[in-house]
Amino acid sequence: MSPTSHTPNGASPASGQAAASAAAPRRTEFSPERMAKFHDYAEEYPNKRSALMMVLRLAEEEFGSITDEAMEITADLCDVSVAHVQGMVTFYTHFKRPFHGKHRFMVCATLMCALENNTDAALIQIKDRLGIAPGERTADGLFSCEKVECLADCDKPPVVQCDNEHFCSMKGPVLEAYLDKLLKDEGKPADAYKGKAPVEMDPRVPTLPVHYNFEGETEQGARRFDDKDPYLKAGEGALTTDVPGPLATPLTVPVADGVNGKGSTSNGRNGHDRAGGNQVNGKNGAKHV
Amino acid sequence: MSDANKPNPAGSGDVPPQKKADESAAQKAAGSPQPAPVAAGAANAAATPPSAAAPAPAAAPADPKPKVPFSPILTKHINEPDSHTLAHYQARGGYETAKAHIGVTDPGALIKLVDDSGLRGRGGAGFPTGKKWSFLAKGTGKPIYLAVNGDESEPGTFKDRYILEKDPHQLVEGVILTCFAIGSKHAFIYLRGEFILGFQRLDAAVQEAKAKGFVGKKIFGKDVDLTITVVRGAGAYICGEETGMLSSIEGGRGYPKIKPPFPAVSGLFGCPTIVNNVETISAVTHIVKNGAAWHKQWGTEKSPGFKIFCLSGAVKKPGVYEVPLGITMREMIDQYGGGLKDGRKLKAVIPGGLSAPVLTPEMVEKCTLDYESLASLGSMLGSGGITVLDEQVDMISAIYNTMRFYHHESCGQCTPCREGTGWLEKVAHRFHHNEGHQGDVELLGDIAKNMRGRTICVLADAAAMPMQSYLQHFKKDFEAKVKETAFVEKQRTYRDEITPTAKTITATGAGPSALEVGSNQGTQRSGENKDRG
Numbered sequence: 001m002s003p004t005s006h007t008p009n010g011a012s013p014a015s016g017q018a019a020a021s022a023a024a025p026r027r028t029e030f031s032p033e034r035m036a037k038f039h040d041y042a043e044e045y046p047n048k049r050s051a052l053m054m055v056l057r058l059a060e061e062e063f064g065s066i067t068d069e070a071m072e073i074t075a076d077l078c079d080v081s082v083a084h085v086q087g088m089v090t091f092y093t094h095f096k097r098p099f100h101g102k103h104r105f106m107v108c109a110t111l112m113c114a115l116e117n118n119t120d121a122a123l124i125q126i127k128d129r130l131g132i133a134p135g136e137r138t139a140d141g142l143f144s145c146e147k148v149e150c151l152a153d154c155d156k157p158p159v160v161q162c163d164n165e166h167f168c169s170m171k172g173p174v175l176e177a178y179l180d181k182l183l184k185d186e187g188k189p190a191d192a193y194k195g196k197a198p199v200e201m202d203p204r205v206p207t208l209p210v211h212y213n214f215e216g217e218t219e220q221g222a223r224r225f226d227d228k229d230p231y232l233k234a235g236e237g238a239l240t241t242d243v244p245g246p247l248a249t250p251l252t253v254p255v256a257d258g259v260n261g262k263g264s265t266s267n268g269r270n271g272h273d274r275a276g277g278n279q280v281n282g283k284n285g286a287k288h289v
Numbered sequence: 290m291s292d293a294n295k296p297n298p299a300g301s302g303d304v305p306p307q308k309k310a311d312e313s314a315a316q317k318a319a320g321s322p323q324p325a326p327v328a329a330g331a332a333n334a335a336a337t338p339p340s341a342a343a344p345a346p347a348a349a350p351a352d353p354k355p356k357v358p359f360s361p362i363l364t365k366h367i368n369e370p371d372s373h374t375l376a377h378y379q380a381r382g383g384y385e386t387a388k389a390h391i392g393v394t395d396p397g398a399l400i401k402l403v404d405d406s407g408l409r410g411r412g413g414a415g416f417p418t419g420k421k422w423s424f425l426a427k428g429t430g431k432p433i434y435l436a437v438n439g440d441e442s443e444p445g446t447f448k449d450r451y452i453l454e455k456d457p458h459q460l461v462e463g464v465i466l467t468c469f470a471i472g473s474k475h476a477f478i479y480l481r482g483e484f485i486l487g488f489q490r491l492d493a494a495v496q497e498a499k500a501k502g503f504v505g506k507k508i509f510g511k512d513v514d515l516t517i518t519v520v521r522g523a524g525a526y527i528c529g530e531e532t533g534m535l536s537s538i539e540g541g542r543g544y545p546k547i548k549p550p551f552p553a554v555s556g557l558f559g560c561p562t563i564v565n566n567v568e569t570i571s572a573v574t575h576i577v578k579n580g581a582a583w584h585k586q587w588g589t590e591k592s593p594g595f596k597i598f599c600l601s602g603a604v605k606k607p608g609v610y611e612v613p614l615g616i617t618m619r620e621m622i623d624q625y626g627g628g629l630k631d632g633r634k635l636k637a638v639i640p641g642g643l644s645a646p647v648l649t650p651e652m653v654e655k656c657t658l659d660y661e662s663l664a665s666l667g668s669m670l671g672s673g674g675i676t677v678l679d680e681q682v683d684m685i686s687a688i689y690n691t692m693r694f695y696h697h698e699s700c701g702q703c704t705p706c707r708e709g710t711g712w713l714e715k716v717a718h719r720f721h722h723n724e725g726h727q728g729d730v731e732l733l734g735d736i737a738k739n740m741r742g743r744t745i746c747v748l749a750d751a752a753a754m755p756m757q758s759y760l761q762h763f764k765k766d767f768e769a770k771v772k773e774t775a776f777v778e779k780q781r782t783y784r785d786e787i788t789p790t791a792k793t794i795t796a797t798g799a800g801p802s803a804l805e806v807g808s809n810q811g812t813q814r815s816g817e818n819k820d821r822g
Contacts, residue, residue, distance in 0.1 A: 050540040091525065092543075095524075111444060150444035152442070154674065155600065
């Protein structure tokens with residue numbers, strides 16, 4: 001039970017946080033209460049490695065998110081390599097990472113929530129208030145937004161998780177009140193993020209791309225592939241074209257315009273272009289001519 | 290956390306209204322008893338005419354059983370305040386069953402009891418629980434583990450959430466009984482990471498039981514030890530697969546393992562392991578308490594008992610409803626779910642979680658909610674997550690969303706799944722944007738067919754099955770979105786050139802004989818020569 005024999009420069013993974021952690025002395029273990037909890041786990045589990053899931057949760061609590069430092073400590077405590085811990089953290093999507101905002105919005109985008117534009121309603125509302133689309137973070141790092149897969153509360157869509165809390169039917173006034181509360185807690189005015197440009201989260205973050213919308217796209221007709229398309233490289237156009245007309249306009253739209261432009265054109269990113277036009281009826285079998 | 294369970298959520302100060310699933314359930318419950326007895330939790334559904342008429346569906350003539358009135362069992366108390374506490378559970382006779390059986394009854398008799406009850410796994414596969422227990426490798430000298438699967442990651446399913454958040458002690462008691470029956474001293478309960486409240490409540494329940502001496506060393510004063518460990522996952526669909534879950538408990542990525550050896554022979558840490566769903570284990574508590582015959586009075590011949598169904602989608606009253614197996618799908622949708630919203634028309638029903646093949650309205654008419662009926666319709670009961678899709682839903686969007694889910698959740702171990710789910714998603718993506726290529730419908734079917742049965746676990750099948758059923762029942766929707774393009778046309782021509790079909794060979798004079806007598810080596814060679822020439 002001597003997991004603290006840690007060499008500071010031992011197995012540290014290449015990280016962007018090296019500078020930050022160099023300033024403060026490197027920590028080699030959790031706070032005493034969490035270490036006590038860890039020892040409980042170590043006794044209960046058949047081996048230390050199997051306690052890894054729970055120890056990572058401890059690390060998440062301790063550091064607020066799973067930083068590289070947290071991963072190193074966890075690896076030491078559980079007798080596994082840092083690479084293994086990193087593999088775990090990147091495999092499981094629910095762990096909070098440093099590139100997530102302090103308040104991490106996770107909006108369920110799976111079929112049951114996406115029906116009747118529920119997911120979109122929540123996302124549009126978050127975008128309106130905080131200026132962040134899925135995969136983005138406010139520049140001050142306070143808020144981030146993600147689309148995630150099923151959160152298992154499908155009868156009350158849309159389901160949103162934030163700050164280790166679970167919310168259902170999270171749209172309209174309920175979500176508005178929650179956003180108000182969060183902004184107030186952070187001492188920000190209600191319109192703090194109006195017109196502020198968001199930043200993209202770490203590209204490694206396993207979120208669903210912003211254009212992955214369930215509904216609404218058909219009403220505008222065929223969407224042009226844009227530079228955010230995961231199957232095309234940036235700047236590469238779509239392979240299929242219907243009429244020569246649209247070719248006159250560029251196939252790719254600058255990211256900033258696409259992200260912020262509320263009134264962008266039909267070949268822009270259409271994640272939230274339809275804020276005003278939730279034509280529920282229009283989507284059924286709407287054929288592009 | 291306990292105040293989240295108060296019936297009046299308006300009083301819970303600093304949190305927004307509708308915080309947590311249970312508050313909104315409590316809201317529904319508060320409003321429901323008088324006008325609409327079918328609450329979200331179905332707790333009050335017992336006395337209503339629909340459930341009294343339930344167990345004799347017209348579509349199941351093979352069931353000669355008399356009607357037995359059913360009232361919810363697993364979800365009976367979920368709308369009561371503090372139902373998750375030990376005091377509440379003991380006040381309604383909790384842990385009495387375990388007390389009576391632990392260290393007293395012969396474990397073999399308990400296994401036989403569960404086997405006789407005909408209880409089938411409620412997690413999705415529907416494997417008989419008693420049988421599974423009897424497969425356990427004996428005399429290996431290794432410890433035996435029980436792993437309870439509370440990952441509940443199948444979209445459309447949220448039944449375990451209610452058990453874990455509202456009545457976790459019945460699960461703990463079930464675990465105690467099960468462990469005694471199979472001779473296990475250590476049980477793991479694996480919950481998905483998204484069950485925040487469920488984890489807190491279950492962990493608290495285990496601690497409470499520990500303090501009372503129901504869990505730990507020498508439980509109930511008998512010479513039986515039991516440790517219960519609650520593990521919280523972190524958001525991976527694949528950990529709902531039993532061996533994936535075991536990998537996760539072992540402290541690795543949730544990679545499923547090759548079967549055989551089945552977990553009952555070599556599971557957790559290489560030791561014999563029984564894996565059961567939360568609902569199954571909870572049902573064990575009640576079966577041991579009331580007997581096998583009691584359990585068999587409901588349901589059908591081959592699917593006895595009751596099950597929690599999760600109703601979502603375009604129905605007026607979505608929620609969890611505990612009903613005897615064998616009621617009709619129509620009854621579930623119309624009487625429990627209150628029919629479709631705004632008088633919309635039914636388009637399709639996903640009967641058992643997202644991976645279950647869809648049912649068309651015609652199939653829904655003859656569908657009853659039991660394992661056999663759904664299997665005969667080419668679908669499955671699965672985890673009991675019923676999603677109702679109305680006429681407004683664009684089926685192409687729905688399948689695209691589904692494929693995106695599976696692509697995102699594929700663990701990446703097996704190529705057919707890792708690549709196949711991606712391909713399905715890409716092609717569905719084309720259809721979704723009205724840019725389907727000629728031949729894409731066939732391509733989708735081809736990919737789906739080649740994914741099935743070729744991977745370690747069934748995630749590939751889970752992705753391929755809905756795709757195949759959508760293609761079968763909604764082919765027109767796909768075809769309406771095909772758009773032929775010059776590029777594809779060119780590609781096709783090129784493909785035809787490099788792989789000549791019989792027709793083109795005939796046309797070019799090679800003659801069909803070369804193909805027909807292809808088994809003859811000599812002819813084959815001469816055929817090759819001809820090609821070169």
